[in-house]
Amino acid sequence: xxxxxxxxxxxxxxxxxxxxxxxxxxxxxxxxxxxxxxxxxxxxxxxxxxxxxxxxxxxxxxxxxxxxxxxxxxxxxxxxxxxxxxxxxxxxxxxxxxxxxxxxxxxxxxxxxxxxxxxxxxxxxxxxxxxxxxxxxxxxxxxxxxxxxxxxxxxxxxxxxxxxxxxxxxxxxxxxxxxxxxxxxxxxxxxxxxxxxxxxxxxxxxxxxxxxxxxxxxxxxxxxxxxxxxxxxxxxxxxxxxxxxxxxxxxxxxxxxxxxxxxxxxxxxxxxxxxxxxxxxxxxxxxxxxxxxxxxxxxxxxxxxxxxxxxxxxxxxxxxxxxxxxxxxxxxxxxxxxxxxxxxxxxxxxxxxxxxxxxxxxxxxxxxxxxxxxxxxxxxxxxxxxxxxxxxxxxxxxxxxxxxxxxxxxxx
Numbered sequence: 001x002x003x004x005x006x007x008x009x010x011x012x013x014x015x016x017x018x019x020x021x022x023x024x025x026x027x028x029x030x031x032x033x034x035x036x037x038x039x040x041x042x043x044x045x046x047x048x049x050x051x052x053x054x055x056x057x058x059x060x061x062x063x064x065x066x067x068x069x070x071x072x073x074x075x076x077x078x079x080x081x082x083x084x085x086x087x088x089x090x091x092x093x094x095x096x097x098x099x100x101x102x103x104x105x106x107x108x109x110x111x112x113x114x115x116x117x118x119x120x121x122x123x124x125x126x127x128x129x130x131x132x133x134x135x136x137x138x139x140x141x142x143x144x145x146x147x148x149x150x151x152x153x154x155x156x157x158x159x160x161x162x163x164x165x166x167x168x169x170x171x172x173x174x175x176x177x178x179x180x181x182x183x184x185x186x187x188x189x190x191x192x193x194x195x196x197x198x199x200x201x202x203x204x205x206x207x208x209x210x211x212x213x214x215x216x217x218x219x220x221x222x223x224x225x226x227x228x229x230x231x232x233x234x235x236x237x238x239x240x241x242x243x244x245x246x247x248x249x250x251x252x253x254x255x256x257x258x259x260x261x262x263x264x265x266x267x268x269x270x271x272x273x274x275x276x277x278x279x280x281x282x283x284x285x286x287x288x289x290x291x292x293x294x295x296x297x298x299x300x301x302x303x304x305x306x307x308x309x310x311x312x313x314x315x316x317x318x319x320x321x322x323x324x325x326x327x328x329x330x331x332x333x334x335x336x337x338x339x340x341x342x343x344x345x346x347x348x349x350x351x352x353x354x355x356x357x358x359x360x361x362x363x364x365x366x367x368x369x370x371x372x373x374x375x376x377x378x379x380x381x382x383x384x385x386x387x388x389x390x391x392x393x394x395x396x397x398x399x400x401x402x403x404x405x406x407x408x409x410x411x412x
Contacts (some may be wrong), residue, residue, distance in 0.1 A: 020139055023082075029154040037329070069199075071194055090207030121343075133269075135267070150253065178401060206335075224283075224354045256315065284320070358381065
Protein backbone atom coordinates (compact mmCIF):
# COMPACT_ATOMS: atom_id res chain seq x y z
CA UNK A 1 0.00 0.00 0.00
CA UNK A 2 1.20 3.49 -0.78
CA UNK A 3 0.33 6.53 1.26
CA UNK A 4 1.00 9.05 -1.46
CA UNK A 5 -1.76 11.66 -1.61
CA UNK A 6 -3.19 13.07 -4.81
CA UNK A 7 -4.38 16.68 -4.80
CA UNK A 8 -8.16 16.91 -4.76
CA UNK A 9 -9.58 18.64 -7.86
CA UNK A 10 -11.48 21.83 -7.10
CA UNK A 11 -15.22 21.35 -6.70
CA UNK A 12 -17.55 24.18 -5.61
CA UNK A 13 -18.48 23.77 -1.95
CA UNK A 14 -22.11 24.86 -2.57
CA UNK A 15 -22.50 22.08 -5.16
CA UNK A 16 -21.31 19.55 -2.58
CA UNK A 17 -24.01 20.96 -0.30
CA UNK A 18 -26.64 20.37 -3.02
CA UNK A 19 -25.38 16.80 -3.50
CA UNK A 20 -25.73 16.19 0.24
CA UNK A 21 -29.23 17.69 0.26
CA UNK A 22 -30.45 15.48 -2.61
CA UNK A 23 -29.03 12.33 -1.03
CA UNK A 24 -30.05 12.81 2.59
CA UNK A 25 -33.56 14.13 1.88
CA UNK A 26 -34.68 10.68 0.72
CA UNK A 27 -34.46 9.45 4.30
CA UNK A 28 -36.91 11.95 5.72
CA UNK A 29 -39.82 12.00 3.28
CA UNK A 30 -41.65 9.37 5.31
CA UNK A 31 -41.72 11.17 8.68
CA UNK A 32 -44.60 13.63 8.07
CA UNK A 33 -46.46 10.95 6.08
CA UNK A 34 -46.71 8.27 8.77
CA UNK A 35 -50.37 8.96 9.57
CA UNK A 36 -51.35 8.83 5.86
CA UNK A 37 -49.33 5.67 5.23
CA UNK A 38 -50.92 4.05 8.26
CA UNK A 39 -54.40 4.77 6.93
CA UNK A 40 -53.49 3.28 3.53
CA UNK A 41 -52.46 -0.04 5.07
CA UNK A 42 -54.75 0.01 8.11
CA UNK A 43 -51.73 0.06 10.45
CA UNK A 44 -51.43 1.50 13.95
CA UNK A 45 -49.05 4.29 14.99
CA UNK A 46 -46.87 1.69 16.71
CA UNK A 47 -46.32 -0.10 13.37
CA UNK A 48 -46.02 2.90 11.06
CA UNK A 49 -43.52 4.55 13.40
CA UNK A 50 -41.09 1.77 12.53
CA UNK A 51 -41.00 2.89 8.88
CA UNK A 52 -38.69 5.70 10.04
CA UNK A 53 -36.71 3.17 12.07
CA UNK A 54 -36.30 0.89 9.01
CA UNK A 55 -34.91 3.77 6.95
CA UNK A 56 -32.43 4.75 9.64
CA UNK A 57 -31.30 1.18 10.23
CA UNK A 58 -30.68 0.87 6.49
CA UNK A 59 -28.76 4.14 6.56
CA UNK A 60 -26.53 2.95 9.40
CA UNK A 61 -25.80 -0.26 7.45
CA UNK A 62 -25.05 1.76 4.32
CA UNK A 63 -22.66 3.97 6.23
CA UNK A 64 -20.80 0.91 7.45
CA UNK A 65 -20.69 -0.94 4.11
CA UNK A 66 -20.61 1.75 1.40
CA UNK A 67 -18.95 4.89 2.81
CA UNK A 68 -15.48 3.27 3.23
CA UNK A 69 -15.52 2.90 -0.57
CA UNK A 70 -14.86 6.65 -0.67
CA UNK A 71 -11.26 5.89 0.34
CA UNK A 72 -10.99 2.99 -2.14
CA UNK A 73 -12.79 3.92 -5.41
CA UNK A 74 -13.06 6.89 -7.75
CA UNK A 75 -15.73 8.91 -6.01
CA UNK A 76 -17.61 10.57 -8.87
CA UNK A 77 -18.50 7.23 -10.49
CA UNK A 78 -19.37 5.74 -7.09
CA UNK A 79 -21.70 8.64 -6.32
CA UNK A 80 -23.43 8.41 -9.71
CA UNK A 81 -24.16 4.70 -9.22
CA UNK A 82 -25.55 5.26 -5.74
CA UNK A 83 -27.83 8.16 -6.73
CA UNK A 84 -29.19 6.03 -9.58
CA UNK A 85 -29.78 3.10 -7.23
CA UNK A 86 -31.57 5.18 -4.59
CA UNK A 87 -34.00 6.30 -7.33
CA UNK A 88 -34.91 2.62 -7.78
CA UNK A 89 -35.48 2.28 -4.01
CA UNK A 90 -37.78 5.30 -4.04
CA UNK A 91 -39.84 3.76 -6.84
CA UNK A 92 -40.12 0.54 -4.84
CA UNK A 93 -41.65 2.49 -1.95
CA UNK A 94 -43.94 4.49 -4.25
CA UNK A 95 -45.39 1.27 -5.69
CA UNK A 96 -45.34 -0.84 -2.51
CA UNK A 97 -48.50 -3.02 -2.38
CA UNK A 98 -48.11 -3.87 1.33
CA UNK A 99 -46.57 -2.36 4.43
CA UNK A 100 -43.94 -5.12 4.42
CA UNK A 101 -42.77 -4.12 0.94
CA UNK A 102 -42.72 -0.49 2.01
CA UNK A 103 -40.47 -1.43 4.95
CA UNK A 104 -38.12 -3.29 2.59
CA UNK A 105 -38.02 -0.31 0.25
CA UNK A 106 -37.32 1.99 3.20
CA UNK A 107 -34.29 -0.09 4.16
CA UNK A 108 -33.03 0.07 0.54
CA UNK A 109 -33.45 3.87 0.50
CA UNK A 110 -31.51 4.15 3.75
CA UNK A 111 -28.70 1.92 2.51
CA UNK A 112 -28.12 3.98 -0.64
CA UNK A 113 -28.78 7.43 0.83
CA UNK A 114 -25.49 6.93 2.67
CA UNK A 115 -23.94 8.44 -0.51
CA UNK A 116 -24.29 11.74 1.39
CA UNK A 117 -21.33 10.76 3.54
CA UNK A 118 -19.16 9.95 0.58
CA UNK A 119 -19.77 13.56 -0.50
CA UNK A 120 -19.20 15.29 2.86
CA UNK A 121 -15.54 14.27 3.48
CA UNK A 122 -14.59 15.92 0.17
CA UNK A 123 -15.19 19.37 1.73
CA UNK A 124 -12.18 19.54 4.11
CA UNK A 125 -9.92 18.37 1.26
CA UNK A 126 -10.62 21.66 -0.53
CA UNK A 127 -9.36 24.02 2.19
CA UNK A 128 -6.52 24.41 4.67
CA UNK A 129 -6.52 22.62 8.04
CA UNK A 130 -7.45 25.88 9.79
CA UNK A 131 -10.58 26.33 7.64
CA UNK A 132 -12.07 22.86 8.08
CA UNK A 133 -14.93 24.16 10.20
CA UNK A 134 -15.95 26.77 7.62
CA UNK A 135 -15.90 24.27 4.73
CA UNK A 136 -17.83 21.64 6.66
CA UNK A 137 -20.33 24.29 7.76
CA UNK A 138 -21.03 25.31 4.15
CA UNK A 139 -21.62 21.74 2.97
CA UNK A 140 -23.55 20.85 6.13
CA UNK A 141 -25.93 23.73 5.39
CA UNK A 142 -27.01 21.87 2.25
CA UNK A 143 -27.26 18.58 4.12
CA UNK A 144 -29.33 20.09 6.93
CA UNK A 145 -31.62 21.94 4.54
CA UNK A 146 -32.13 18.62 2.74
CA UNK A 147 -33.18 16.97 6.00
CA UNK A 148 -35.57 19.73 6.99
CA UNK A 149 -37.03 20.73 3.63
CA UNK A 150 -37.63 17.05 2.77
CA UNK A 151 -40.42 17.12 5.34
CA UNK A 152 -41.91 20.26 3.80
CA UNK A 153 -41.69 18.77 0.30
CA UNK A 154 -43.27 15.52 1.46
CA UNK A 155 -46.07 17.21 3.35
CA UNK A 156 -47.21 19.44 0.51
CA UNK A 157 -46.74 17.00 -2.38
CA UNK A 158 -48.80 14.45 -0.45
CA UNK A 159 -51.44 17.13 0.10
CA UNK A 160 -51.65 17.60 -3.68
CA UNK A 161 -51.39 14.01 -4.90
CA UNK A 162 -51.08 11.52 -2.02
CA UNK A 163 -48.05 10.07 -0.28
CA UNK A 164 -47.06 7.75 -3.16
CA UNK A 165 -46.48 10.79 -5.37
CA UNK A 166 -43.85 12.03 -2.92
CA UNK A 167 -41.62 9.03 -3.54
CA UNK A 168 -42.30 8.97 -7.28
CA UNK A 169 -41.27 12.60 -7.74
CA UNK A 170 -38.22 12.05 -5.51
CA UNK A 171 -37.16 9.09 -7.68
CA UNK A 172 -37.20 11.33 -10.76
CA UNK A 173 -35.17 14.01 -8.91
CA UNK A 174 -32.45 11.53 -7.89
CA UNK A 175 -32.25 10.02 -11.36
CA UNK A 176 -31.93 13.50 -12.90
CA UNK A 177 -29.06 14.33 -10.53
CA UNK A 178 -26.86 11.59 -12.02
CA UNK A 179 -25.98 13.39 -15.30
CA UNK A 180 -25.53 16.62 -13.33
CA UNK A 181 -22.82 14.95 -11.24
CA UNK A 182 -21.09 13.82 -14.42
CA UNK A 183 -21.13 17.36 -15.80
CA UNK A 184 -20.15 19.38 -12.70
CA UNK A 185 -17.79 17.17 -10.69
CA UNK A 186 -14.30 16.14 -11.80
CA UNK A 187 -12.97 12.65 -11.28
CA UNK A 188 -12.01 12.13 -7.63
CA UNK A 189 -9.47 9.30 -7.31
CA UNK A 190 -8.71 7.79 -3.88
CA UNK A 191 -5.80 9.25 -1.93
CA UNK A 192 -3.98 5.94 -1.61
CA UNK A 193 -4.18 2.43 -3.02
CA UNK A 194 -6.22 0.50 -0.50
CA UNK A 195 -8.29 -2.66 -0.77
CA UNK A 196 -11.86 -2.77 0.50
CA UNK A 197 -10.84 -5.43 3.02
CA UNK A 198 -8.04 -3.23 4.39
CA UNK A 199 -10.42 -0.27 4.57
CA UNK A 200 -13.00 -2.28 6.51
CA UNK A 201 -10.39 -3.71 8.90
CA UNK A 202 -9.06 -0.23 9.61
CA UNK A 203 -12.48 0.91 10.89
CA UNK A 204 -11.95 -0.93 14.15
CA UNK A 205 -8.37 0.35 14.35
CA UNK A 206 -9.64 3.91 13.97
CA UNK A 207 -12.25 3.41 16.66
CA UNK A 208 -9.76 1.76 19.01
CA UNK A 209 -6.88 4.22 18.59
CA UNK A 210 -8.77 7.54 18.38
CA UNK A 211 -10.40 8.46 21.73
CA UNK A 212 -11.77 11.68 20.29
CA UNK A 213 -13.57 9.68 17.60
CA UNK A 214 -15.17 7.47 20.25
CA UNK A 215 -16.27 10.50 22.27
CA UNK A 216 -17.66 12.34 19.25
CA UNK A 217 -19.56 9.27 18.04
CA UNK A 218 -21.18 8.66 21.43
CA UNK A 219 -22.15 12.31 21.93
CA UNK A 220 -23.42 12.60 18.35
CA UNK A 221 -25.53 9.44 18.63
CA UNK A 222 -27.23 10.60 21.82
CA UNK A 223 -27.85 14.09 20.42
CA UNK A 224 -29.35 12.75 17.20
CA UNK A 225 -31.47 10.25 19.13
CA UNK A 226 -33.00 13.16 21.05
CA UNK A 227 -33.47 15.13 17.79
CA UNK A 228 -35.25 12.16 16.19
CA UNK A 229 -37.68 11.94 19.11
CA UNK A 230 -39.37 15.16 18.01
CA UNK A 231 -39.50 14.57 14.26
CA UNK A 232 -40.68 10.95 14.51
CA UNK A 233 -43.66 11.85 16.70
CA UNK A 234 -44.56 15.33 15.37
CA UNK A 235 -47.15 14.00 12.90
CA UNK A 236 -48.83 12.02 15.71
CA UNK A 237 -48.90 15.12 17.95
CA UNK A 238 -50.43 17.36 15.29
CA UNK A 239 -53.04 14.78 14.29
CA UNK A 240 -54.14 13.77 17.79
CA UNK A 241 -54.05 17.18 19.51
CA UNK A 242 -54.92 19.60 16.68
CA UNK A 243 -56.36 17.41 13.88
CA UNK A 244 -53.76 18.76 11.46
CA UNK A 245 -52.33 16.65 8.64
CA UNK A 246 -49.10 15.94 6.82
CA UNK A 247 -49.01 19.34 5.10
CA UNK A 248 -48.69 21.16 8.42
CA UNK A 249 -46.17 18.60 9.73
CA UNK A 250 -44.10 19.22 6.61
CA UNK A 251 -44.30 22.98 7.08
CA UNK A 252 -42.41 22.62 10.35
CA UNK A 253 -39.49 21.39 8.28
CA UNK A 254 -39.53 24.77 6.54
CA UNK A 255 -39.50 26.47 9.95
CA UNK A 256 -36.60 24.32 11.05
CA UNK A 257 -34.65 25.27 7.94
CA UNK A 258 -34.05 28.65 9.57
CA UNK A 259 -32.11 26.82 12.25
CA UNK A 260 -30.04 24.99 9.64
CA UNK A 261 -28.58 28.30 8.45
CA UNK A 262 -26.50 28.37 11.65
CA UNK A 263 -24.19 25.65 10.26
CA UNK A 264 -21.63 28.00 8.62
CA UNK A 265 -21.57 30.10 11.81
CA UNK A 266 -21.08 26.96 13.90
CA UNK A 267 -18.13 26.00 11.69
CA UNK A 268 -16.49 29.40 12.13
CA UNK A 269 -17.09 29.28 15.90
CA UNK A 270 -15.45 25.84 16.00
CA UNK A 271 -12.42 27.24 14.15
CA UNK A 272 -12.26 30.19 16.59
CA UNK A 273 -13.30 28.83 20.00
CA UNK A 274 -12.83 25.09 19.58
CA UNK A 275 -15.32 22.32 18.92
CA UNK A 276 -15.89 21.50 22.59
CA UNK A 277 -17.22 24.98 23.34
CA UNK A 278 -19.63 24.81 20.37
CA UNK A 279 -20.93 21.39 21.44
CA UNK A 280 -21.56 22.66 24.99
CA UNK A 281 -23.61 25.58 23.67
CA UNK A 282 -25.51 23.29 21.30
CA UNK A 283 -26.52 20.87 24.06
CA UNK A 284 -27.73 23.73 26.25
CA UNK A 285 -29.96 24.94 23.40
CA UNK A 286 -31.31 21.43 22.81
CA UNK A 287 -32.30 21.03 26.44
CA UNK A 288 -33.98 24.44 26.42
CA UNK A 289 -35.89 23.60 23.22
CA UNK A 290 -37.46 20.48 24.74
CA UNK A 291 -38.41 22.40 27.86
CA UNK A 292 -40.19 24.95 25.63
CA UNK A 293 -41.84 22.19 23.56
CA UNK A 294 -43.11 20.49 26.72
CA UNK A 295 -44.38 23.68 28.38
CA UNK A 296 -46.34 24.82 25.32
CA UNK A 297 -48.40 21.63 25.51
CA UNK A 298 -49.11 22.13 29.22
CA UNK A 299 -50.66 25.59 28.94
CA UNK A 300 -54.04 26.58 27.47
CA UNK A 301 -53.54 28.52 24.26
CA UNK A 302 -55.31 28.91 20.96
CA UNK A 303 -54.24 26.56 18.18
CA UNK A 304 -52.45 29.43 16.44
CA UNK A 305 -50.40 30.27 19.54
CA UNK A 306 -49.55 26.59 20.02
CA UNK A 307 -48.23 26.50 16.43
CA UNK A 308 -46.13 29.64 17.05
CA UNK A 309 -44.70 28.09 20.23
CA UNK A 310 -43.96 24.84 18.39
CA UNK A 311 -42.21 26.80 15.63
CA UNK A 312 -40.01 28.57 18.17
CA UNK A 313 -39.10 25.24 19.76
CA UNK A 314 -38.27 23.73 16.36
CA UNK A 315 -35.89 26.57 15.47
CA UNK A 316 -34.03 26.29 18.77
CA UNK A 317 -33.97 22.48 18.49
CA UNK A 318 -32.42 22.60 15.02
CA UNK A 319 -29.87 25.28 15.93
CA UNK A 320 -28.66 23.20 18.88
CA UNK A 321 -28.49 19.95 16.93
CA UNK A 322 -26.61 21.51 14.01
CA UNK A 323 -24.08 23.21 16.28
CA UNK A 324 -23.26 19.84 17.83
CA UNK A 325 -23.04 18.05 14.48
CA UNK A 326 -20.81 20.59 12.71
CA UNK A 327 -18.46 20.79 15.70
CA UNK A 328 -18.22 17.00 16.02
CA UNK A 329 -17.38 16.54 12.35
CA UNK A 330 -14.90 19.40 12.36
CA UNK A 331 -12.84 17.69 15.03
CA UNK A 332 -12.96 14.14 13.68
CA UNK A 333 -11.89 15.20 10.17
CA UNK A 334 -8.65 16.53 11.65
CA UNK A 335 -7.54 13.14 12.99
CA UNK A 336 -6.38 11.14 9.91
CA UNK A 337 -6.72 13.27 6.74
CA UNK A 338 -6.18 10.32 4.37
CA UNK A 339 -8.94 8.30 6.09
CA UNK A 340 -11.74 10.86 6.20
CA UNK A 341 -14.33 8.61 4.57
CA UNK A 342 -13.57 5.88 7.10
CA UNK A 343 -13.60 8.32 10.03
CA UNK A 344 -16.99 9.46 8.79
CA UNK A 345 -18.08 5.83 8.46
CA UNK A 346 -17.35 5.10 12.11
CA UNK A 347 -18.86 8.35 13.34
CA UNK A 348 -22.00 8.29 11.20
CA UNK A 349 -22.71 4.57 11.74
CA UNK A 350 -22.85 5.17 15.49
CA UNK A 351 -24.68 8.48 14.90
CA UNK A 352 -27.52 6.96 12.88
CA UNK A 353 -27.75 3.95 15.14
CA UNK A 354 -28.61 6.57 17.76
CA UNK A 355 -31.23 8.05 15.40
CA UNK A 356 -32.85 4.65 14.88
CA UNK A 357 -32.90 4.04 18.63
CA UNK A 358 -34.40 7.49 19.24
CA UNK A 359 -37.14 6.88 16.65
CA UNK A 360 -37.98 3.47 18.10
CA UNK A 361 -37.97 4.64 21.73
CA UNK A 362 -39.98 7.79 20.97
CA UNK A 363 -42.65 5.72 19.20
CA UNK A 364 -42.94 3.56 22.33
CA UNK A 365 -42.95 6.65 24.55
CA UNK A 366 -45.75 8.19 22.46
CA UNK A 367 -47.90 5.06 22.58
CA UNK A 368 -47.60 4.79 26.39
CA UNK A 369 -47.08 8.34 27.69
CA UNK A 370 -47.80 10.68 24.77
CA UNK A 371 -45.98 14.03 24.60
CA UNK A 372 -44.78 13.94 28.22
CA UNK A 373 -43.00 10.67 27.52
CA UNK A 374 -41.41 11.93 24.29
CA UNK A 375 -40.03 15.10 25.89
CA UNK A 376 -38.85 13.23 28.99
CA UNK A 377 -37.04 10.68 26.82
CA UNK A 378 -35.39 13.40 24.70
CA UNK A 379 -34.13 15.35 27.74
CA UNK A 380 -32.75 12.14 29.27
CA UNK A 381 -30.78 11.44 26.08
CA UNK A 382 -29.38 14.98 26.11
CA UNK A 383 -28.36 14.46 29.75
CA UNK A 384 -26.45 11.29 28.83
CA UNK A 385 -24.73 13.18 25.99
CA UNK A 386 -23.74 15.98 28.39
CA UNK A 387 -22.31 13.42 30.82
CA UNK A 388 -20.18 11.78 28.10
CA UNK A 389 -19.09 15.22 26.91
CA UNK A 390 -18.03 16.22 30.44
CA UNK A 391 -16.10 12.99 31.02
CA UNK A 392 -14.30 13.43 27.69
CA UNK A 393 -12.75 16.66 28.94
CA UNK A 394 -10.51 14.64 31.26
CA UNK A 395 -8.77 12.70 28.52
CA UNK A 396 -9.05 14.59 25.23
CA UNK A 397 -8.41 18.06 23.94
CA UNK A 398 -9.33 18.18 20.30
CA UNK A 399 -8.06 21.71 19.89
CA UNK A 400 -4.53 20.48 20.54
CA UNK A 401 -4.73 17.24 18.52
CA UNK A 402 -2.26 16.47 15.74
CA UNK A 403 -3.33 14.62 12.58
CA UNK A 404 -2.17 10.99 12.31
CA UNK A 405 -0.70 9.50 9.15
CA UNK A 406 -2.13 6.50 7.28
CA UNK A 407 0.98 4.42 8.00
CA UNK A 408 0.63 5.08 11.72
CA UNK A 409 -3.00 4.00 11.50
CA UNK A 410 -2.21 0.73 9.73
CA UNK A 411 0.67 -0.07 12.10
CA UNK A 412 -1.68 0.38 15.06
